[in-house]
Amino acid sequence: SIRPLHFRREQAMALTAQDRIELHEIMARYANAVDVDGREEDLQEIFIANALLDSPMSGKFSGAEGLRQFGRAVAGLRAGRIGRHLITNVRVHGDGSRAQIKAYYIHMSTPAREMEGERRTEVTNGGCYDCTAVKIDGRWWLERRTVSVDSK
Numbered sequence: 525s526i527r528p529l530h531f532r533r534e535q536a537m538a539l540t541a542q543d544r545i546e547l548h549e550i551m552a553r554y555a556n557a558v559d560v561d562g563r564e565e566d567l568q569e570i571f572i573a574n575a576l577l578d579s580p581m582s583g584k585f586s587g588a589e590g591l592r593q594f595g596r597a598v599a600g601l602r603a604g605r606i607g608r609h610l611i612t613n614v615r616v617h618g619d620g621s622r623a624q625i626k627a628y629y630i631h632m633s634t635p636a637r638e639m640e641g642e643r644r645t646e647v648t649n650g651g652c653y654d655c656t657a658v659k660i661d662g663r664w665w666l667e668r669r670t671v672s673v674d675s676k
């Protein structure tokens with residue numbers, strides 16, 4: 525029989541269509557949480573308490589205190605700027621309790637309205653997200669988020 529070169533056996537409990545929608549949604553919620561309109565509390569609704577975050581842009585953070593530090597670091601990075609993350613090519617695989625999410629991202633930045641001069645939006649960086657999500661009490665949460673930046 526013909527099969528793909530990278531054939532994987534089906535896992536015990538494949539992701540449902542609803543799981544896939546929720547995993548895509550959590551990435552959209554993440555983008556909103558770290559953009560100009562995001563709040564630190566938004567991150568607490570996305571990540572589990574002992575989450576691990578790693579990025580060459582913002583640093584490494586773990587646990588509840590690390591998540592708070594990450595929120596403050598991101599707020600500092602976007603000071604005076606309107607940031608927008610575009611997350612694309614989202615791929616998910618896993619089972620009913622754990623999932624791997626891989627996606628591309630592009631980050632754009634525009635000076636805030638209060639800034640003097642011409643306001644021009646520019647692409648500031650792009651790269652990939654590699655995330656692990658866990659389902660707890662019927663809800664998906666991010667457990668790990670690793671960023672690779674193309675220009676670093």
